[in-house]
Structure formats: C-alpha cells, structure tokens
Amino acid sequence: MSSMSSFYRDLFYIPVDAKGAPVAYFCGHSLGLQPRAAFDAAQDVLDQWKAKGVDGWFEGADRWMHLEEEVSVLMGPLVGGQFNEVAAMNTLTTNIHLAMASFYQPTKKCYKVLVDAPAFSSDTYAVRSHVSLRGYDPDDAIIEVTSCPGCDLLTMEDFKAAFDRHGDEVALVFVAGVNFLTGQLYDIQAITRLAHAYGCRVGFDLAHAVGNVPLALHDWDTDFAVWCCYKYLNGGPGSPGGLFVHQKMIEEGVVPGLCGWWGHDPSTRFCLQEQSIFVPSDGIGGWRVSTPPVLPLALLKASLQVFQDASFDALCNQSVAMTRRLYQGIEACNIPGMEIITPATESNRGCQLSLRIGSDAAAMQQKLQLQGYVCDYRVPDIIRLAPVSLYNTMEEVDAFCDLFADVVRAHGSTGA
Structure with missing residues (x-):
C-alpha cells in the first residue's frame, strides 16, 4: 500500500x-465513504444547537451564518470556479431546476434542448418539465445526442452532427460531464465551444465528474454546472449539491429565475416585512433560495477539508x-x-x-x-x-x- x-x-x-x-x-x-472527521463535525453542530439555540447562527467561531460560504470556497478549486461563481446549496435536481429557470429562455425559433443519451432519469424529468412549462412538446423540443448503432460511447462527431441538424433551433445544451452509465468523460471544453459557436447556452451535470476528474469551468468558459456531493466528495447521503454560474453570465444580465429569501442581498435579508422586491446577492449568491441545512453542510465541510489538505x-x-x-x-x-x-x-x-x-x-x-x-x-x-x-x-x-x-x-x- x-x-x-x-x-x-x-x-x-x-x-x-x-x-x-x-x-x-x-x-x-x-455513495462515498464517511470521513472520520464527519462525526465530530456533526456533534459540534448538535452541541452548539443544544447550548445556544438560535444564537448558534451568530455567535462563536463556528457560527452557522457563514457556513454555506465556507463550504462553497472549499468546493471552488475542485470545479475550477472563482470566488462568487460556486455555491454549495440545495440538491442536484433542485439546482437543475434553478439553472434551467435562468438559462432556458426559448424563442419561437430557438426552443430546443440538446442532451446526451443515455441521461440520468432525474435530469430527463427536470428538462422535460421545463420544456412543458414553457408550452413546448418535450418529444419535439428535446434533442438526444446518440451514438452510432452498436456503440455505447459518444464522440465529438456525434455532437457536431446533432448541431449540424438542429443547431439553429437549440436554446440550451445540457449534458453530463461523466456519463453515469458508461463512465465516459466528455470533452467539456470542446462541447462548450461548439455550443457557443451556435449561440447556445451550455451547462453540465457534473455528478460523476466532481472529485473524480480535474475541472476548469471558469477557464473553459462554461455557462453553468450542477452536481451532487455524496459521490466522490463524500458529503454523506443526500448531502447538499453545488451550482456554478460563470461570472460573465452574471455580467451579461442572467438572473435567478426562481427566488428565495436566502438569495436576497444579505444587508437587508432580515428586513422581512419591508422587502417585497427581490434584490439578489452578489454573484452566485442570488441563486440561493432557502435557509441552509447546517448539519449536512458541516458533514460536507469535513470532507472537503480532506481535499484541501491533499x-x-x-x-x-x-x-x-x-x-x-x-x-x-x-x-x-x-x-x-x-x-x-x-x-x-x-x-x-x-x-x-x-x-x-x-x-x-x-x-x-x-x-x-x-x-x-x-x-x-x-x-x-x-x-x-x-x-x-x-x-x-x-x-x-x-x-x-x-x-x-x-x-x-x-x-x-x-x-x-
């Protein structure tokens, strides 16, 4: 050994x-294995809750108020995201919905979504639901990139052929980073460039990629990405997911499509009855929705610190x-x-x-x-x-x- x-x-x-x-x-x-540090991390949260109640949010070196940001900072290097581009939040499918609410903006001519096949079922359900919500027929609007007969793997030629046939109608590209079934690692940078050449937004499901392979989302110019943290990141069953939104997207005016109080500007977040207009936090923070789950985040932080030290x-x-x-x-x-x-x-x-x-x-x-x-x-x-x-x-x-x-x-x- x-x-x-x-x-x-x-x-x-x-x-x-x-x-x-x-x-x-x-x-x-x-499902990744449990870090030994996770037990103590969970116990610390329980002890703080026991001793301080609501003041656990605001008091002490381990106050919960900034835990989500601390976890996000640890996660950033693993996906190649810059500060304010990466958020630990929600779960994978929820983050797909949040991303699609922002990035799937169909027009009469350009309304299709290009996906890889086979795709994980939850991705398919999420994409079909957004297409239906916008008034389109999923069987018409969703374009699957498929391999040649008798082949299990997709090539860049398969992606190029799909764009040659449908590129002018595609509003969004949403594919895996590593395919859940075959284990194939797609060329994320090449797919991003191809999608951008056709004027499409492009995002990736990195559930089987993050913590497994090197990623450089900012440098690759990827518009957005989502992932879970219970596989190679060892965050525990059902642990929080992650979302990446490229800074250029925010600068170009892409905004959260679905809003919640935790994504509001923190300086006025707690002025509850005075705030009827949503003012997003800077950067990725605006995509946050709900009060962060402190206990699961503490477990995830314990695991990510292993990656930080390695x-x-x-x-x-x-x-x-x-x-x-x-x-x-x-x-x-x-x-x-x-x-x-x-x-x-x-x-x-x-x-x-x-x-x-x-x-x-x-x-x-x-x-x-x-x-x-x-x-x-x-x-x-x-x-x-x-x-x-x-x-x-x-x-x-x-x-x-x-x-x-x-x-x-x-x-x-x-x-x-």
Whole structure:
C-alpha cells in the first residue's frame, strides 16, 4: 500500500462484512465513504444547537451564518470556479431546476434542448418539465445526442452532427460531464465551444465528474454546472449539491429565475416585512433560495477539508494509475461475452469502469458483494465499479482482478 493511499485511507471509515473484515469498497461513484472527521463535525453542530439555540447562527467561531460560504470556497478549486461563481446549496435536481429557470429562455425559433443519451432519469424529468412549462412538446423540443448503432460511447462527431441538424433551433445544451452509465468523460471544453459557436447556452451535470476528474469551468468558459456531493466528495447521503454560474453570465444580465429569501442581498435579508422586491446577492449568491441545512453542510465541510489538505493533482494521478491497473486486470481475465464499455483511453474516463456482463449481471454483483467487493448493478446488464484514490488501494484492485474471473466462471456464464 502506498504511503499516500495509507494516509488518506485512514481518514475514512471502511465498511466491514458480516465477519467484521473490511470490504473492498468500489462504489464511490454511488455513495462515498464517511470521513472520520464527519462525526465530530456533526456533534459540534448538535452541541452548539443544544447550548445556544438560535444564537448558534451568530455567535462563536463556528457560527452557522457563514457556513454555506465556507463550504462553497472549499468546493471552488475542485470545479475550477472563482470566488462568487460556486455555491454549495440545495440538491442536484433542485439546482437543475434553478439553472434551467435562468438559462432556458426559448424563442419561437430557438426552443430546443440538446442532451446526451443515455441521461440520468432525474435530469430527463427536470428538462422535460421545463420544456412543458414553457408550452413546448418535450418529444419535439428535446434533442438526444446518440451514438452510432452498436456503440455505447459518444464522440465529438456525434455532437457536431446533432448541431449540424438542429443547431439553429437549440436554446440550451445540457449534458453530463461523466456519463453515469458508461463512465465516459466528455470533452467539456470542446462541447462548450461548439455550443457557443451556435449561440447556445451550455451547462453540465457534473455528478460523476466532481472529485473524480480535474475541472476548469471558469477557464473553459462554461455557462453553468450542477452536481451532487455524496459521490466522490463524500458529503454523506443526500448531502447538499453545488451550482456554478460563470461570472460573465452574471455580467451579461442572467438572473435567478426562481427566488428565495436566502438569495436576497444579505444587508437587508432580515428586513422581512419591508422587502417585497427581490434584490439578489452578489454573484452566485442570488441563486440561493432557502435557509441552509447546517448539519449536512458541516458533514460536507469535513470532507472537503480532506481535499484541501491533499493535492488533488496527486489524487488524480493515483486514480489514473489504479483505474489503469483495474482495466488491464479485467481485460486480462479474457472472459467471453464480457465487455468494458468505459473508454480505454484514459483521457476519456475517470475512475469508474462499467462492465457489460450480460443477463446475469445482477446475480454476479451479488456474488462479488458476498466475497467482500462492493460494486453496483444497473439495468439491464451493467456492473459499475470505481477505485477511489482517497480510500482504495492497489492491493484491493489486484485482489479484485484475481477473484473476478473465478467468480464469473464459477457462475457458469456471462449470459451474454
């Protein structure tokens, strides 16, 4: 075990099996592990609430009033956002709705939304709801970028072809950063440039990208992005999400489409009965809506401080090395009927690998789990696993590869 892996692994609780032995947890793409510091962070909030009540908002070094901003500052470097471009708030789908209320401004000619396929269901529901609210037929107004027959992955040529056919009608582009099913990392900068060349606003769902791959949203000129924090950021189940809005968008007059009191100018936020006109906070702050959830934010802050203390570049380099080892080890198993659908090219993926196993994928996932290897299954035939450099090790990767072929062959067939 490398010294880096050992040091950061010790900062997390590793789940154990029925016999009390640590499992190999390859499911950070679904829910990250609990930082050891999270328990004390939660206890501190509970103690402050117990001792101070409402004064916990305003008193002490750990007063809650500025917690949301503190978490946002820690999050900024992980997405490449500048101060006042990044906010920790709400949850992912809520932030999609808030972003679309601002950035989806259809006209009679230009009303379509271009998305990637397959998209996560909640993204699809959110996009369809906004299209319907504006009076358009989602089946007409939503353009899916699809791969060629027999292919799982999208290319820039697929995106260009979609723009060639529909670009003059597209008002908004909203795609993933890393596809939830295939693990493919899209070229965010190239897609942004392509969208802007057609005069479109462009945003990204970074749920499977943030904390997984390097991001530079400000430098890439991305208009907006949203993400959750319970996967690679280890913020805990249902933790607050994130929103990025580029400073140029604010300077160009893009404003919050849905407003709430926590997004109001803080200097008059508490003048409740005197304020009937919404005056947004500076920068990203205007998109905040509700009173921040202090307890979940405290857990997220504890996790983000791990990233602050680490070198994210070093973590990414370790992640690339582990994922390469896992990819090569699974390939070497040479299992008939099994396919790694995640790109082989390292620059086109993060740490998630998606394996097409066949009709027995669900049963295979359960067998791996019983052997102490936690991964997950997605219909109809995919097993996903991700070695996370903060708490997984090369030894776990090697052990998985040694076991994997035996488990599949003992099962009898991939069912492909």
